[in-house]
Amino acid sequence: MNSLNRSGLKNTKARAAILKILQQSNRPLSAEEIYDGLVKCNIHVNASTVYRALTALCDKKLIGKTNVTGDKKSFFEYNAKGHRHYLICSECKKIITIERCPLRAYEKMLELETNFTISGHKLSIYGSCPECKDK
Amino acid sequence: MNSLNRSGLKNTKARAAILKILQQSNRPLSAEEIYDGLVKCNIHVNASTVYRALTALCDKKLIGKTNVTGDKKSFFEYNAKGHRHYLICSECKKIITIERCPLRAYEKMLELETNFTISGHKLSIYGSCPECKDK
DNA sequence: AATACAAACGCAAGTCATTTGCGTTTGTAT
DNA sequence: ATACAAACGCAAATGACTTGCGTTTGTATT
Ligand SMILES: [Mn+2]
Ligand SMILES: [Mn+2]
Ligand SMILES: [Zn+2]
Ligand SMILES: [Zn+2]
Numbered sequence: 001m002n003s004l005n006r007s008g009l010k011n012t013k014a015r016a017a018i019l020k021i022l023q024q025s026n027r028p029l030s031a032e033e034i035y036d037g038l039v040k041c042n043i044h045v046n047a048s049t050v051y052r053a054l055t056a057l058c059d060k061k062l063i064g065k066t067n068v069t070g071d072k073k074s075f076f077e078y079n080a081k082g083h084r085h086y087l088i089c090s091e092c093k094k095i096i097t098i099e100r101c102p103l104r105a106y107e108k109m110l111e112l113e114t115n116f117t118i119s120g121h122k123l124s125i126y127g128s129c130p131e132c133k134d135k
Numbered sequence: 136m137n138s139l140n141r142s143g144l145k146n147t148k149a150r151a152a153i154l155k156i157l158q159q160s161n162r163p164l165s166a167e168e169i170y171d172g173l174v175k176c177n178i179h180v181n182a183s184t185v186y187r188a189l190t191a192l193c194d195k196k197l198i199g200k201t202n203v204t205g206d207k208k209s210f211f212e213y214n215a216k217g218h219r220h221y222l223i224c225s226e227c228k229k230i231i232t233i234e235r236c237p238l239r240a241y242e243k244m245l246e247l248e249t250n251f252t253i254s255g256h257k258l259s260i261y262g263s264c265p266e267c268k269d270k
Numbered sequence: 271a272a273t274a275c276a277a278a279c280g281c282a283a284g285t286c287a288t289t290t291g292c293g294t295t296t297g298t299a300t
Numbered sequence: 301a302t303a304c305a306a307a308c309g310c311a312a313a314t315g316a317c318t319t320g321c322g323t324t325t326g327t328a329t330t
Contacts, residue, residue, distance in 0.1 A: 009277090009278095010276095010278065010325080010326050011326070011327090012279085012326075014278095031316080031317080032316090045279080046279070046280050047317085048280075048318075051317060051318070052278075055318095056278095067202065067205055072287080072288085072316060072317090073316070074317090087245065087249060087253075096249060096251075098245070102237070103237065106237045107260065110233070111262075114231060115264075115265045116222060116231075116265065117262050117263045118261070118262035119262045119263070120262075121260040122259045122261070123256060123258045125255075126253070126254050126255050126257070127246075127252050127254045127255075128254070129251055133252045140298090145297050145298075145306060145307065147307070149307095166287075166288080180308080180309085181309050182288090183288085183308080183309075183310080184307080184308060186287090186288060187289090187307075188307090190289090191307095206287095207287060207317085209287085209288090
């Protein structure tokens with residue numbers, strides 16, 4: 001009995017490998033990068049299978065989906081990692097994950113001001129990484 | 136001599152109207168909403184003209200582009216309005232603009248920690264608006 | 271181990287926002 | 301008034317997914 005079965009999903013080699021790939025990554029990965037990772041593991045599945053697997057894993061909250069680079073690509077990450085922020089290099093698109101969150105108090109204030117019920121936030125910080133900023 | 140000409144762009148009715156529509160909006164608008172706004176002004180242009188105009192206006196920094204709802208649609212806003220954040224209703228996709236920014240000090244700390252040169256950030260807060268949260 | 275069946279898959283076609291090629295029109299400088 | 305790069309209209313192309321459908325497979329049951 002693994003985490004897939006526990007979530008009511010069938011244990012397929014693609015899904016298990018996707019989870020492992022995301023677990024071992026220290027940054028969010030695009031569907032394409034995940035697809036490439038599978039190929040490197042000699043797991044050859046259709047792209048639609050990758051997308052369907054990612055959707056299922058998101059629905060079951062085993063992974064998280066985010067959209068951080070500003071273009072139309074989504075990114076995915078293993079989801080035992082809690083609340084995160086990202087620092088993105090605008091040139092090379094490198095993504096650094098940041099653990100600290102300075103916004104809890106700010107959210108509370110906003111709830112009072114706007115009468116919204118706030119469920120969360122996304123914060124992405126942009127800049128030039130040490131390697132790119134010298135060029 | 137208007138802001139379009141000053142930026143080296145030709146002054147066309149579509150571009151002038153797009154600027155006015157965005158100036159008068161209190162929230163970011165999608166390309167589609169802008170297109171609809173033009174139609175209401177009796178300005179009938181091709182959708183590709185709208186996209187090309189938005190790209191040109193972004194390049195010249197007369198407007199800003201953002202991607203806030205998580206889906207593949209982009210939003211645009213008039214760009215004399217400074218740094219902003221958004222509060223988005225996850226149900227009806229309503230967007231509230233927020234002026235206050237609590238992150239200046241946080242950015243400074245991050246620069247020291249990561250050695251990035253930080254150029255900015257995007258903060259979007261998600262929740263349920265007063266109208267949607269009762270349903 | 272064999273059976274049964276919903277879930278998952280492969281493949282091809284479809285979607286949707288946006289982009290692009292190309293021939294024609296137009297804003298602006300001369 | 302003329303010239304011409306810039307902008308436009310239109311149709312086709314893109315890219316990241318999504319979906320319909322017929323076939324295969326993981327898992328529960330005999
Ligand atoms: Mn946070
Ligand atoms: Mn801010
Ligand atoms: Zn970089
Ligand atoms: Zn709402």
